[in-house]
């Protein structure tokens with residue numbers, strides 16, 4: 592990443608977008624110190640420098656992290672997965688009842704082992720688990736990736752409710768409805784460089800950004816989608 596200057600204010604939702612391979616996951620992982628180390632520059636969260644902290648310390652400082660690969664505990668049930676996190680003295684907006692209310696499907700399936708859940712159910716579980724730490728900032732890496740449309744809608748609905756409860760979010764995702772419904776601001780990156788930062792309306796007004804940087808290729812060129 593080069594010259595990236597990313598800011599998420601309290602209660603704000605910022606979407607980090609860019610083509611495949613642009614560096615979204617790398618950025619997110621550098622922020623939460625997930626195997627990618629920051630060699631220059633700084634990452635600050637509520638006045639605290641996160642660079643070189645172990646990942647568990649980053650999470651403890653009030654950041655929820657939902658990684659691209661979800662990382663639910665495969666051999667544990669939903670209820671057991673959700674009994675792991677602790678919110679360590681912060682406001683307790685999200686307890687078990689609150690996350691079950693947010694994701695009714697998880698309540699329904701609470702005794703089911705995580706490795707037999709669908710991708711969407713695992714995504715809900717991963718989000719629910721990070722919410723139980725009652726984060727001030729939730730970072731989600733491509734939450735809609737590989738989800739069925741109906742599940743994507745449920746995840747978007749949950750993110751909108753989280754936003755209404757004042758949870759700030761940094762969401763790396765290309766999904767246009769998600770961006771439109773959730774984002775206050777968008778940051779566009781390309782090959783590790785920032786190319787645009789502004790509101791969704793400003794991005795909509797910038798035809799060059801849409802044309803040059805937002806071509807998303809999924810597996811085969813014929814499935815390319817142009818984001819407008």
Ligand SMILES: Nc1ncnc2c1ncn2[C@@H]1O[C@H](COP(=O)(O)OP(=O)(O)OP(=O)(O)O)[C@@H](O)[C@H]1O
Pocket residue numbers: 609610611612613614615616617618733
């Ligand atoms: N462990 C690694 N070692 C070397 N290069 C890597 C590694 N992980 C990613 N890269 C490269 O870094 C660049 C950015 O990748 P990254 O996964 O951050 O992009 P992305 O925007 O999240 O892409 P996608 O939309 O496919 O998830 C790519 O060119 C990728 O090939």
Ligand SMILES: [Mg+2]
Pocket residue numbers: 615616617659733
């Ligand atoms: Mg990625």
